[in-house]
Amino acid sequence: MTMNTILIAAVIAGGLALLRWLRPAWFWLCLGLPLAAARVLIRYGSVMEACGLTVPPSRMRLAVARATRTEVPSSRVPRIIRLTPTRTGLVLRIKMRPGQDAFDFIASSDRLRHSFKMQGVTGREVKAGVVELRMTGYDVLKRVQMPAKTETKTLRIPVSLREDGAIHYRDYREVPHSLNIGATQSGKSVYQRRLVSELAPQPVALVGIDCKNGVELAPLARRFSALACNPDDALGLLDGLLDRMEVIYEIIRREQRISSDVPDAEITADIWGLPEHLQPTPVVLLVDEVAELALFASKKEEKRRDAIVTALVRLAQLGRAAGIYVEICGQRFGADLGNGITLLRSQLTGRVSHRVNDEASARMVFGDISPDAMGATVQIPTDRPGTAVAAESSGGWVLTRTPYTTLRQAVNTCNRHADLTPELPELADWRPDLRISLVKTAPADELMSRAA
Known part of the structure; x- marks a missing residue:
């Protein structure tokens, strides 16, 4: 083998490795897909038999065999x-034989993954007798890497990528209210930035409650119609939403006009x-670190806390029809936060849990709906x-991952669409307050010494 041949082979190998790192989908479509498809078709019969399918x-x-010997x-x-090939893998649709059940294929997914040498295999029943x-x-x-083309529409946004390569959408009209928990550095804030970035170009009003003095949501304030940075303001804001x-x-109620001559399509709740000229702007309420709203240290704070939780429960119970959708984030969300929290959690249909530090936190989110999801979280x-x-x-449930969105990227998106921010009189x-302060900020140690 000549030196030129070795050099060309090294360049090709390096180019393929670089392509696999920078554009894994392209590498899969160019090289991985033909090999995988051939492997599946060649091994299909033996794999089905080995897996008991x-x-x-x-x-x-x-x-007939006995009669003809x-x-x-x-x-x-x-x-x-x-x-069917996809940008991340293959979709195999199978016609089951009489006596087979889709659960048999789903239960064998791990064995199929090893047999076909694929990264992952998930199964679902498409219709009677057909499994995918x-x-x-x-x-x-x-x-x-999110696909360039997504099926985005008002209040339906792509937020993450699922482990099977499909896009995970957050559809507020289908799932009005959701809970998002996660430990520190788990990606919970990145998920929230993704929500804001995708909602910013849409004709919706964003309302935020961030009791960490606004450090998470204040940089995005140009796209927010209202923002509360402490529990007192949060209570007033929630009362305004009510x-x-x-x-x-x-x-x-005034526009329903229910009578015998009104067409069914014009009756609404x-x-x-x-x-269209009467439709109010939908509102998405984002609550960052809900525990700060539920904790109290005095009787006065306890009354405020009860009022805040009651307002959140009312919004979660009644807000959907009025176009008000609630997105609650926190590190923990259980009965240890006090009265009303369990009732509020029962109204939150969507559940998203990032990495948590203990099984009890996962149980707070998924214990009442899916024990399997609880095990996957930890x-x-x-x-x-x-x-x-x-x-x-x-x-x-499904395992997903949100593409990394920096705070600067989210700020730029919100600033670019600041003209879409609606005014809510309530x-x-x-x-x-979007005024920029030009006063030079003193170091934190100096400010603390002055306070002392």
Whole structure:
């Protein structure tokens, strides 16, 4: 082998390695996909038999074999309907044989993953007699790269990538209220920035409560219609949202006009059935670190705390029809935060949990809907911030990871769409102050010494 041949081979190998690192989807489509498809088609019959996913021959075939003294027919393999390539793997749709169940394929997903040498395999039943195996060819959560094209619409935004390569959407009209918890440095704040960045270009009002003196949400204030940075302001802001909700309900009730001559399509019980000129702007309320709203140290603070929790419960119970959606974030969210927290949690259909420090925290989120999701949460590694388990009250769950979004990127997005920020008269007192201070800030140690 000449030196030139060795040099060319080294350059090609280096180029493929670089392509695999920078553009794993391109590497998969160019090289990994043809090899994986051939491997699946060649090994399909033997793998199905080894995994116990075949059925014995029919009685008719056995009777014919005995009558003709021929070889006993082999077990029947489920038939492949379609093999579809994707940017992250393959989708194999299979027609099951009589007597088979989709659960058999789902339970064998780990054995199928090893047999086909794929990164991951997940199964689901498409319809009676048809099961779909979605296989990923590489670790899509190692370096998250969202597809260029997404099916985004009002209040439906792409927030993360699922382990099977599909996009995980946050649909506020389908799942109005959600809970997002996670330990420090778990990626919870990045998930929140992603929500704000994707909602910023849409015709919605963003309202925030950040009791860490606004350090998380204040930089994004140009796109927020209202922002509270302490519990006292939070209570006033929530009362303003309740007043807005009551006014919207009066509009809906006035426009219903239920009578025999009104078409069914014009009868509505929420803002989306109102005439376009009467539809109020939908509001997304983001609460950062909910525990700061629930803790108290005196009788006065306890009364304020009870009022805040009551207002949040009312918004979670009644806000959907008025176009008010609640997104609550925190490190813990359980009964140890006091009265009303469990009731509030029961109204939060969507559940997202990043890495937590103990099983009790995972149980607070998923214990009442999906024990399997609870087990997956405590297994999230510390070296993959942004990885989370997303579940709903139906019991289904999926592992996702949010693409890293810096605070600067989120700030730039909010500033670019600041002209879309609607004015909410009910929340005018909590409109963020966008004036920039030119006073040079003293070091923290100096400020503390002055206070002492």
